Amino acid sequence: MSDYLGAKWAHLDREELSKYERTLTRLREPEYKELEEALAEWQLRYDRHPDSGSTTGELLRIKATELWGKLPVYSGQPCPS
Numbered sequence: 131m132s133d134y135l136g137a138k139w140a141h142l143d144r145e146e147l148s149k150y151e152r153t154l155t156r157l158r159e160p161e162y163k164e165l166e167e168a169l170a171e172w173q174l175r176y177d178r179h180p181d182s183g184s185t186t187g188e189l190l191r192i193k194a195t196e197l198w199g200k201l202p203v204y205s206g207q208p209c210p211s
Contacts, residue, residue, distance in 0.1 A: 162210070168197045 160166045172193055176182050198209045 162204075164201055164203050165194060165197060168201060169194050172197065 169190065173185055173190065177185060195209055198204055
C-alpha cells in the first residue's frame with residue numbers, strides 16, 4: 131500500500147474497512163442547507179460551461195452572497211460572513 135495521504139490518514143488506504151467504518155456518516159445537517167444545495171448546483175453548471183475559469187473560494191463566496199439574497203427561505207435574515 132502507498133503512503134499517498136500520509137500516516138495520519140493511512141486507514142483510508144486500506145481496502146477492507148470494518149463494518150463500523152463502512153456505516154459512518156455525517157450526523158449533522160448543514161446550517162444553510164438550501165444555500166449549499168443552490169451553490170452546488172450553480173458550481174456544477176459553472177464548471178461544465180466551456181468558457182468558465184476555475185472555481186475559486188472567492189468566487190464561491192461571492193456567488194453564495196448573491197444566492198442568499200435570492201432564496202426566499204432566508205428572506206429578511208442577515209447574510210452570514
